[in-house]
Amino acid sequence: MTDLASTDAAATGLTLAETDDSTARLHRNLFIAIAVALVIAPFVAYPVFVMKVLCFALFALAFNLLLGYGGLLSFGHAAYFGMASYVSAYTAKNWGLTPELAILFGTAVGAVLGLVFGALAIRRQGIYFAMITLALAQMVFFFSLQTPRFTGGEDGIQAVPRGKFLGLVSLADDRALYWLVAAIFMGGLLLIYRVIHSPFGQVCKAIRDNEPRAISLGYRANQYKLMVFVLSATLAGLAGATKAIVFQLASLTDVYWTMSGEVVLMTLVGGLGTVFGPIVGAIVIVAMQNYLATLGAWVTVVQGVIFVLCVLLFREGIVGVIAKAIKKPL
Amino acid sequence: MFELLGVPPQALFGQVLLGLINGSFYAILSLGLAVIFGLLNIINFTHGAQYMMGAFVAWMCLNYLGLNYWAALLLAPIIVGATGVAVERLLLKRIAHLDHLYGLLLTFGLALIIQGVFRNQYGSSGLPYAIPPQLTGGQNLGFMFLPNYRAWVIVASLVVCLGTWFLIEKTKLGAYLRAATENPTLTQAFGINVPLLVTLTYGFGVALAAFAGVLAAPIYSVNPNMGGDLIIVVFAVVVIGGMGSIMGAIITGFSLGLIEGLTKVFYPEGAATVIFVIMVLVLLVKPAGLFGRTA
Numbered sequence: 001m002t003d004l005a006s007t008d009a010a011a012t013g014l015t016l017a018e019t020d021d022s023t024a025r026l027h028r029n030l031f032i033a034i035a036v037a038l039v040i041a042p043f044v045a046y047p048v049f050v051m052k053v054l055c056f057a058l059f060a061l062a063f064n065l066l067l068g069y070g071g072l073l074s075f076g077h078a079a080y081f082g083m084a085s086y087v088s089a090y091t092a093k094n095w096g097l098t099p100e101l102a103i104l105f106g107t108a109v110g111a112v113l114g115l116v117f118g119a120l121a122i123r124r125q126g127i128y129f130a131m132i133t134l135a136l137a138q139m140v141f142f143f144s145l146q147t148p149r150f151t152g153g154e155d156g157i158q159a160v161p162r163g164k165f166l167g168l169v170s171l172a173d174d175r176a177l178y179w180l181v182a183a184i185f186m187g188g189l190l191l192i193y194r195v196i197h198s199p200f201g202q203v204c205k206a207i208r209d210n211e212p213r214a215i216s217l218g219y220r221a222n223q224y225k226l227m228v229f230v231l232s233a234t235l236a237g238l239a240g241a242t243k244a245i246v247f248q249l250a251s252l253t254d255v256y257w258t259m260s261g262e263v264v265l266m267t268l269v270g271g272l273g274t275v276f277g278p279i280v281g282a283i284v285i286v287a288m289q290n291y292l293a294t295l296g297a298w299v300t301v302v303q304g305v306i307f308v309l310c311v312l313l314f315r316e317g318i319v320g321v322i323a324k325a326i327k328k329p330l
Numbered sequence: 331m332f333e334l335l336g337v338p339p340q341a342l343f344g345q346v347l348l349g350l351i352n353g354s355f356y357a358i359l360s361l362g363l364a365v366i367f368g369l370l371n372i373i374n375f376t377h378g379a380q381y382m383m384g385a386f387v388a389w390m391c392l393n394y395l396g397l398n399y400w401a402a403l404l405l406a407p408i409i410v411g412a413t414g415v416a417v418e419r420l421l422l423k424r425i426a427h428l429d430h431l432y433g434l435l436l437t438f439g440l441a442l443i444i445q446g447v448f449r450n451q452y453g454s455s456g457l458p459y460a461i462p463p464q465l466t467g468g469q470n471l472g473f474m475f476l477p478n479y480r481a482w483v484i485v486a487s488l489v490v491c492l493g494t495w496f497l498i499e500k501t502k503l504g505a506y507l508r509a510a511t512e513n514p515t516l517t518q519a520f521g522i523n524v525p526l527l528v529t530l531t532y533g534f535g536v537a538l539a540a541f542a543g544v545l546a547a548p549i550y551s552v553n554p555n556m557g558g559d560l561i562i563v564v565f566a567v568v569v570i571g572g573m574g575s576i577m578g579a580i581i582t583g584f585s586l587g588l589i590e591g592l593t594k595v596f597y598p599e600g601a602a603t604v605i606f607v608i609m610v611l612v613l614l615v616k617p618a619g620l621f622g623r624t625a
Contacts, residue, residue, distance in 0.1 A: 130434055
């Protein structure tokens with residue numbers, strides 16, 4: 001089974017294994033630039049908009065970890081994002097948990113769900129893997145639809161209190177909450193960067209590129225696949241749980257298959273298998289949804305057109321094209 | 331009035347019938363997916379949207395052209411199949427050499443476009459489509475009332491499914507198709523026009539979906555969203571059955587519809603998820619699917 005990202009990496013002649021000193025310097029500078037941008041952003045843009053971008057960027061980063069570096073196309077990432085969002089909203093509202101505990105709780109549920117679904121889905125490969133993850137996520141959607149006592153049904157869980165961070169600092173103000181979200185995003189990004197460049201990440205890439213070979217070298221491919229799956233689901237859960245606190249809302253939209261499609265689209269637009277691509281993709285797609293909101297149902301059509309164009313003409317994505325131009329992996 | 335397992339027979343057989351009808355749609359749709367996957371190596375995510383298009387073409391035939399159900403039953407698969415041929419020639423052909431996951435992404439995008447356009451044009455509330463006058467009414471079988479149209483749907487689907495099976499397994503054209511599925515390069519070397527076969531296969535798979543859409547129009551209203559959720563259930567059906575066998579797809583489709591119908595009687599809350607639960611069980615016991623060859 002050849003995989004999506006590896007064919008692209010081969011086409012651009014770039015793999016992250018080739019990271020040399022100048023690339024490491026470039027990446028360090030990019031991280032500094034991102035940190036500076038995070039500090040400036042709430043003063044130049046509407047904080048809630050920036051927080052929305054950050055939540056979806058983290059979600060796309062988590063998805064890309066699985067597809068770009070594990071070679072596994074999950075079409076059901078909405079399940080972990082949405083379920084974590086429900087749990088975080090429910091515990092913050094009904095149990096009165098502080099926001100950081102609610103987010104942690106939601107993330108943990110995302111991880112457990114990822115462990116169960118991942119163990120099932122890795123029993124098949126390629127196209128079947130995508131269909132199984134999609135079907136399992138749809139099961140979560142129906143579960144959410146049918147348990148209104150937990151999820152609020154069609155209304156969702158509304159008016160989730162933002163509460164006080166560690167019971168001390170009120171997060172009701174957007175600016176205050178922003179720093180928490182920015183810290184979560186930066187933590188997630190650094191973790192993913194570390195994972196990709198760790199020995200574990202190298203083995204995952206080896207399995208992605210040639211599974212039989214990796215197995216013949218003595219690696220337990222399924223264990224690695226499951227681990228990267230759980231990690232991805234956990235981070236997707238973290239993004240969803242944070243999103244619930246930011247918008248004070250968890251709804252069926254978060255667990256529906258269109259959400260799984262959106263995260264695929266963000267990653268595709270930004271650049272599959274690039275470290276920074278999903279962030280750019282999330283900015284583009286969230287901004288587009290914001291500015292095109294007046295178009296109503298046409299947004300779906302626009303998203304579909306972008307999907308088709310990306311697959312036909314623009315498979316490297318924005319960051320992939322830049323990486324090719326400067327001949328350095330990003 | 332007697333009772334079976336504490337359930338009135340009217341309710342029981344009514345749900346069994348509805349289950350068989352859903353099963354017919356699962357069977358036709360998973361059959362189309364399997365045929366397309368066999369030759370093109372892509373999972374056609376647009377299948378649900380094409381099923382919806384079939385229902386809409388039937389509705390348009392009636393309301394714009396005044397053509398009745400029977401004409402639509404013939405025309406809709408041809409028209410929608412022709413759009414499928416165009417999609418294959420213009421889009422899918424260009425990515426045939428790539429990893430087949432790109433095919434999934436491309437057809438997903440297409441499904442979003444088609445569903446979005448129809449939703450803008452016709453809204454989400456659904457349009458009524460009357461049962462053809464020849465098939466209104468029903469038979470009293472003593473233990474239950476059998477509406478004629480529902481009986482017709484099951485018979486028509488069975489005929490189409492078995493006809494497809496015959497076409498692929500027993501005819502010369504089917505032999506070409508099976509040969510091209512097994513080894514396209516060698517088949518082409520024997521002088522068979524494989525690219526044409528690929529195009530026609532995609533068109534045929536799409537036409538099957540449209541046929542199911544026309545059958546569904548009088549039962550469920552004609553709705554732009556009718557295919558979106560259905561296709562995911564059909565994916566689960568395909569995972570359960572495996573795509574290796576045509577007859578396997580037919581049997582799996584009908585039996586899962588039946589099981590879903592029975593679940594609606596005995597445990598209504600589980601009806602929406604029972605097929606996914608069965609998928610989980612099959613993955614645990616026989617990961618390749620009930621009729622599947624190991625991938």
